[in-house]
Amino acid sequence: MQSSMSLSLSSPSPITRSDCATADGPSYSLAPRSLRFCGLRKETFGFKSLNSPNSARFVPSVKKLRSKKVLASLSGNGTPSKGFDYDLVIIGAGVGGHGAALHAVEKGLKTAIIEGDVVGGTCVNRGCVPSKALLAVSGRMRELQNEHHMKAFGLQVAAAGYDRQGVADHANNLASKIRNNLTNSMKALGVDILTGVGSIVGPQQVKYGKVGFTDTVITAKDIIIATGSVPLVPKGIEVDGKTVITSDHALKLEFVPQWIAIVGSGYIGLEFSDVYTALGSEVGTNMPFQVTFVEALDQLMPGFDPEIGKLAQRVLINPRKIDSHTGVFASKITPAKDGKPVIIELIDAKTKEPKDTLEVDAALIATGRAPFTSGLGLENINVETQRGFVPVDERMQVIDTNGKLVPHLYCIGDANGKMMLAHAASAQGISVVEQVSGKDHVLNHLSIPAACFTHPEISMVGLTEPQAREKAEKEGFEISVTKTSFKANTKALAENEGEGLAKLIYRPDSGEILGVHIFGLHAADLIHEASNAIALGTRIQDIKYAVHAHPTLSEVLDELFKSAKVIS
Ligand SMILES: Cc1cc2nc3c(=O)[nH]c(=O)nc-3n(C[C@H](O)[C@H](O)[C@H](O)COP(=O)(O)OP(=O)(O)OC[C@H]3O[C@@H](n4cnc5c(N)ncnc54)[C@H](O)[C@@H]3O)c2cc1C
Ligand SMILES: NC(=O)c1ccc[n+]([C@@H]2O[C@H](COP(=O)([O-])OP(=O)(O)OC[C@H]3O[C@@H](n4cnc5c(N)ncnc54)[C@H](O)[C@@H]3O)[C@@H](O)[C@H]2O)c1
Numbered sequence: 355m356q357s358s359m360s361l362s363l364s365s366p367s368p369i370t371r372s373d374c375a376t377a378d379g380p381s382y383s384l385a386p387r388s389l390r391f392c393g394l395r396k397e398t399f400g401f402k403s404l405n406s407p408n409s410a411r412f413v414p415s416v417k418k419l420r421s422k423k424v425l426a427s428l429s430g431n432g433t434p435s436k437g438f439d440y441d442l443v444i445i446g447a448g449v450g451g452h453g454a455a456l457h458a459v460e461k462g463l464k465t466a467i468i469e470g471d472v473v474g475g476t477c478v479n480r481g482c483v484p485s486k487a488l489l490a491v492s493g494r495m496r497e498l499q500n501e502h503h504m505k506a507f508g509l510q511v512a513a514a515g516y517d518r519q520g521v522a523d524h525a526n527n528l529a530s531k532i533r534n535n536l537t538n539s540m541k542a543l544g545v546d547i548l549t550g551v552g553s554i555v556g557p558q559q560v561k562y563g564k565v566g567f568t569d570t571v572i573t574a575k576d577i578i579i580a581t582g583s584v585p586l587v588p589k590g591i592e593v594d595g596k597t598v599i600t601s602d603h604a605l606k607l608e609f610v611p612q613w614i615a616i617v618g619s620g621y622i623g624l625e626f627s628d629v630y631t632a633l634g635s636e637v638g639t640n641m642p643f644q645v646t647f648v649e650a651l652d653q654l655m656p657g658f659d660p661e662i663g664k665l666a667q668r669v670l671i672n673p674r675k676i677d678s679h680t681g682v683f684a685s686k687i688t689p690a691k692d693g694k695p696v697i698i699e700l701i702d703a704k705t706k707e708p709k710d711t712l713e714v715d716a717a718l719i720a721t722g723r724a725p726f727t728s729g730l731g732l733e734n735i736n737v738e739t740q741r742g743f744v745p746v747d748e749r750m751q752v753i754d755t756n757g758k759l760v761p762h763l764y765c766i767g768d769a770n771g772k773m774m775l776a777h778a779a780s781a782q783g784i785s786v787v788e789q790v791s792g793k794d795h796v797l798n799h800l801s802i803p804a805a806c807f808t809h810p811e812i813s814m815v816g817l818t819e820p821q822a823r824e825k826a827e828k829e830g831f832e833i834s835v836t837k838t839s840f841k842a843n844t845k846a847l848a849e850n851e852g853e854g855l856a857k858l859i860y861r862p863d864s865g866e867i868l869g870v871h872i873f874g875l876h877a878a879d880l881i882h883e884a885s886n887a888i889a890l891g892t893r894i895q896d897i898k899y900a901v902h903a904h905p906t907l908s909e910v911l912d913e914l915f916k917s918a919k920v921i922s
Contacts, residue, residue, distance in 0.1 A: 434464035435575045441465065442790065443560050443574035444783075445552035445730070448475020449482075449776045450767030451580035452536050454783025459543040461791040466572065467545055468552035468562045474533040475582050476768070477776040483532050484525035484605040485625055486807055491521045492632035493809045499632070506850050516633060522607040548572075553731035554579075558762055561731075576762045576790040578783065579730065579744055579752070583723040583768035590699075591617075591719055594689035597696050598717045601626070610634070611716035613644045615698055617684045619654040621806050622720035623647065624670070628808040631674040646712060647671075647678035650703045650721075654678055659818040659871040661857060666873060669853055670808050682709050687717050725769045735760055743771035748796050750786050764790075778802050801889035805878035810854060813881035816869035816888055822859045825868075834862040838913040840874040844905035851875040856914045858884075858894075865893035865920040876907050883911050894918045 434441050442458045444451040447469035458465040472479055497503060498514035540547060548570075550562040555571055563569035585600035587593055595603050597611075601622050610633050616623045627645050634643040647654055654671060655663045671678070679700060686699040698712040725742040732739065736754045739745070744765035745753040752763040764786045767779030781797055788795035805813040817825065819835060826833045840846040840854030854874020860867050870884035887897050898915040902908045 437573070438558070438575045439466075439572040440546075440574040442576050442578065442787070443468065443552075443572060444578045444580055445554075445560065445562075446470075446475065446580035446582055446767075446769075447473045447536075447540075447547065448580060448582045448767060448779065449477045449536075450582070450779030450783045451475070451578070452540065452783075453780030454578055454580065454766065454787055455540055455545045456543060457784045457787040458791075459545060461787055463787070463791065465545050466548050466574070467540065468548045468550060468560065470549075470551040472533060473537045473540075473547070474529070476584075477779075478532050478536060479529050480602050480605060482776050484529045485601070485622075485629075487525035487528040488521065488605065488607065488629045489625060489807045489809075491516065491524065492629040495632040496628075496809050503850055518607060518610060518633075521633070525605060525607065551729070553729060554734055554763075555731060556734055557760075574762075576764070576786075578786055579727070579763070579765040579769055580767050580779065580783065581726050581730065581769045582779075583774065584726050585719065586722045586724040587719050588684070588721055590685050591687040592689055593719065597690040597715070598687055598719065600719050604718050609716075611714075613646070613715045615646045615648055615684075615696070615712055615714045615717045616720055617648045617687070617698075617717060618720035618722065619647045619649040619678070620657055620720060620722065623649075623718070624655060624666075624806055624808055626718055626720065627674070627676060628670065631676060632809075634675070643675050645674070645676045646714065647676060647680075648682060648684050648698065648700065648712075649678060649680045650683050652681045654680060658812060659814065659857065659869070660820065662812060662814070662855070662871045662873050665855055666808075666812060669810070669873075679710065679712075684717075687719075690715070723768060723774060725771060727769050735763065737763075741771075744769050746770045746772070749789055749794075750782050762790075773799055773802060775802065775804055798889060801885050803881040803885040805881065807878060810851065810874050811877040812871075812873050813877040814869070814871045815881055815885040816867065817859060818869060818871070819857075819859055822868045831861055831863060833859055833868060834919065835859050836914060836917045836919075838910055838917060840907075840910055842913070843907060843910050845907050846875055846910070848905070849875060854910070856880075856910050858914050858918060860894055860918055860920075862919060862921050864922065865895045865918075867892075867894060870911075870914070872910070874907075874910070880907055880911060883908065893920070895920050895922070 441463035442465045444454050444467045447467045451467050455465050455467045477483060495514055495516060498511050504511050548562050550564045552560055552562040554577065555561050558575065558577065559571060559573055560577060561569040561571045585602060587600065592598060593600060604626060610630065614630055616627055630645050653663065655666055658666065681703050682700040683703050684698050685701040688697045690696045695713040695715060696717050698714065698717060699708065700710040700712065701707060702709050727739050727742055727744055737744065737752055737760060738755050746765050747753060747759060750764045750766050750770065752760040752765050754760050766782035766786060768774045781802065785795045785797040800816050803813060803815040805811055822833050835857065837855055837857045841852040846852050846854060857871045858867065859869040867884060867888050870881065872880050894915055898918070902912040
């Protein structure tokens with residue numbers, strides 16, 4: 355069934371390693387539509403990590419693996435549906451593709467995953483994983499530097515310092531470890547990991563191949579596109595990877611600038627502001643340190659519930675070495691050169707009139723992400739992207755230019771733009787696998803939580819208050835809002851972390867939870883009680899009788915549900 359064909363013009367352009375900005379990292383060029391792949395890293399794989407905490411989450415239990423087909427796939431010899439090389443082929447081995455692959459094996463599907471760069475994609479190599487390693491360090495630095503906080507515990511700590519390379523190594527080592535775990539978990543289950551750039555040749559047909567080599571064509575009963583995204587760099591901004599950078603560069607922590615402008619105050623901007631303000635100037639330089647936000651909308655953190663945004667401004671922005679310019683676009687950014695600083699030209703977001711010019715040491719561009727879907731051969735199946743995103747229905751099935759569903763073709767994760775989060779990508783992949791193995795499944799995106807890992811953290815699920823009010827008005831129902839504070843929580847006070855708020859937006863007539871927003875210690879972990887309740891359709895009148903251990907932070911949510919007034 356497998357056949358070979360030579361590289362066609364629709365394949366992403368062949369490149370050599372010398373095209374890469376750095377030899378050791380993934381080699382995405384900064385323009386979203388010209389993402390390229392460099393040579394794949396050689397890795398040796400053991401199978402030990404089946405027992406590792408990370409892979410444990412994804413690996414089905416031995417009991418579940420006992421079906422004949424699944425056992426066959428353990429040895430890499432699963433039996434595909436008649437007439438196909440595979441039951442399922444996934445293009446892209448990021449967290450979305452990985453989640454789908456593991457669930458497919460559990461369902462007994464003969465599965466292959468095609469990866470053109472390194473396994474793990476953005477999240478593992480250039481996103482969630484290294485950024486959380488940096489944030490783990492910034493959290494500790496922040497705490498150790500807070501004399502008042504330490505004194506309140508009766509602790510005395512000598513001046514805290516850090517070794518930049520040591521911090522960078524921590525992030526890099528963690529990414530390698532998780533990447534190996536992901537790779538091993540797929541190998542151990544017999545998923546065929548095919549290396550090369552994949553694209554669609556026709557219905558149920560995919561080709562893949564390393565640049566410069568002949569492509570291989572394979573057939574699959576079902577295909578999932580999971581090709582992810584790259585940093586979005588607005589026109590007029592020149593990224594040199596040194597003084598004007600994206601998160602891809604910033605995560606390597608090659609230097610900590612004295613004064614950095616962060617363009618965009620969404621997730622990436624906010625998390626990096628937490629890192630930079632905690633690390634401050636590098637040890638020994640004794641220079642003043644400053645972060646300057648440049649945000650197009652009229653307020654910082656425009657994506658959050660406004661009340662949570664205000665609290666975040668009071669705690670995460672105002673007391674720190676951060677200033678901001680809001681309602682302005684960075685229309686032109688020129689990297690530092692010949693002793694001149696980075697120059698940022700700002701224009702009014704509404705009138706487009708010139709507003710200001712900033713001179714800083716570095717600029718981090720955190721203005722969103724663009725789907726990576728070029729060169730995928732979508733034209734071969736009559737599909738056109740919309741602003742680069744692959745159009746899909748609520749089951750992630752791809753829609754063609756006539757508005758019809760393309761049989762056996764799905765797109766998950768950042769590439770479809772529904773929700774650019776790692777766990778959303780993975781959940782969409784699992785949902786698709788459920789469908790292709792015969793069980794209808796629609797993922798409720800309103801039950802997917804999100805979190806920003808600042809200190810303290812911010813988390814949310816469902817609608818913000820303005821969104822809920824708009825929906826209520828349209829559909830003709832009432833909403834109520836209730837809040838609890840971390841100040842009354844024993845555990846939070848024991849930790850000297852009483853600054854926090856949980857907010858519940860709900861329907862008083864039915865007890866339906868519409869949205870929950872938390873700002874405070876471990877908010878990212880606390881949100882799951884609410885997101886699971888939304889996913890399972892649990893009403894407030896039921897969840898309020900659930901018992902929480904004392905003293906725990908989860909009692910903040912217990913109080914929250916108990917304080918709601920449901921009529922029925
Ligand atoms: C700095 C940063 C921090 C983040 N932190 C978080 C966080 O804390 N929590 C969270 O939930 N999300 C976070 N995200 C978002 C998260 O990383 C993404 O939502 C997630 O990685 C999307 O997964 P994906 O599988 O859709 O795509 P990706 O992870 O981008 O993976 C796509 C894969 O497909 C491969 N590929 C692309 N085209 C082809 C092709 N034609 N052939 C073969 N292979 C191909 C790529 O090489 C890549 O490996 C963060 C993102 C960034 C940038
Ligand atoms: N903890 C997490 O879950 C996490 C962390 C990092 C990233 N992510 C994901 O990665 C994606 C990208 O994150 P992000 O922070 O880059 O995007 P974002 O969409 O969260 O924020 C981008 C911000 O940049 C502003 N902006 C856009 N263009 C601008 C311009 N020219 N000048 C000034 N401001 C401008 C926007 O108004 C917005 O506030 C997000 O979708 C997010 O879901 C998630």
